[in-house]
Amino acid sequence: MTKKELVQYVEDHRDELITLVSQLIQIKSENPIGTQRDVVDFVEAFLKDAGIEYKETGCNPDYPCVVAGYGTDMGFSLIINGHVDVVPAGDLSQWDFNPFSGEITDTQILGRGTSDMKAGVAGVLFALSLFAGKQVPLHGNIRLHIVSDEESGGQFGTQWLCANGYGEHADACLVAEPTSMNTIEIGQKGGLLLKIKSYGKSAHGSLGDFKGENAILKLSKVLSHVSLLSKIEGHFSERQIKPLMDSKLLAERENHIPGLGRVIDHVSTNVGLIQGGTRHNMVPDYCEATVDVRLPIGVNKEEIDETLKQILEISGVEGVEYELQYKSDANFTDHEAPIVLAFKENAEHLLGKEVIPAYQWASSDARDYRKLGIPTIQFGPSNTVGIHSYNETVQIEDVVTAAKIYVAAICDLMEIK
């Protein structure tokens, strides 16, 4: 089959693809609650039906990984990755529809995981089954990585696959995470957890202003200066300036928040957790806060450490210390890497508009592949509104177009004319 025929096949069989998304939505796979067994069984049954050999692997039987492949050892080796776990539906009364019905309307598929990211998973499964089912001769191979742990950190999923040789000799990777059809993710921020601990002296609460040392008040003085961290700017190379500028413009345009572009190239902080004190009538002798700190490209732990020392000094309090728990570096793929260009060209052709390679603020499994030096992109259908929130949906048209783009880009990378 030619590239054109393969893309047309997706169009002609769009109902199968839509049904596949709906079926995946109907299988509960909330993480960390619930089980991933049912959704993994479904993926395995799908592969079996398509005549594709697969292997279940991983390090935690509650969060298995499934790997499969098609093609030859010669040529371009492309990993396609998707996670089948979803964040919990949460308060059901906040939903306008049953999050697990997988209902298909005229324009949308409804439910938890439609955008993040069962539509993307359906797209890569559909693409692989098409190439394998039609025995399309590839100059290279497609390697499927389906994981069931992404939403709780990914240690049993992609992280494990990458640490255990499954990324070896790959030339590129597509993570089918939600990006919308306007952008291809080519980089993301890193992060660390900052724990600030404040020590005081206990006393009777009735002597609050006269005796003891209030650990909560001391900590609050430090917290009021934590936003100084957000003044730290990333360090981008000359080559990265264009994608950086594009990313900032895109972020503001898509989210309608003036100034939001700053989040791409600056540190951001979120004081997310605070714990302290024992009772209202005791002067608290201990309080701690946890701050989520996100790092733009080029900013390391040392730079954060330096500014934190300044913050403590400015706050003028004694008996406050901090700990930094490093999570990941910011990471990126060159905006003209072959995988980026293959997706950009085909996306623009099929969508009839510009599709922008961009850096984003959230992090994902893409970092694990990039850590191995594999040029990696994220690209998948999504409606941003309901992701990790209520009323999650995806546009049917985007699901179909994304699958066509996957197929077309694979054709280019594997020399199918």
Ligand SMILES: [Zn+2]
């Ligand atoms: Zn996701």
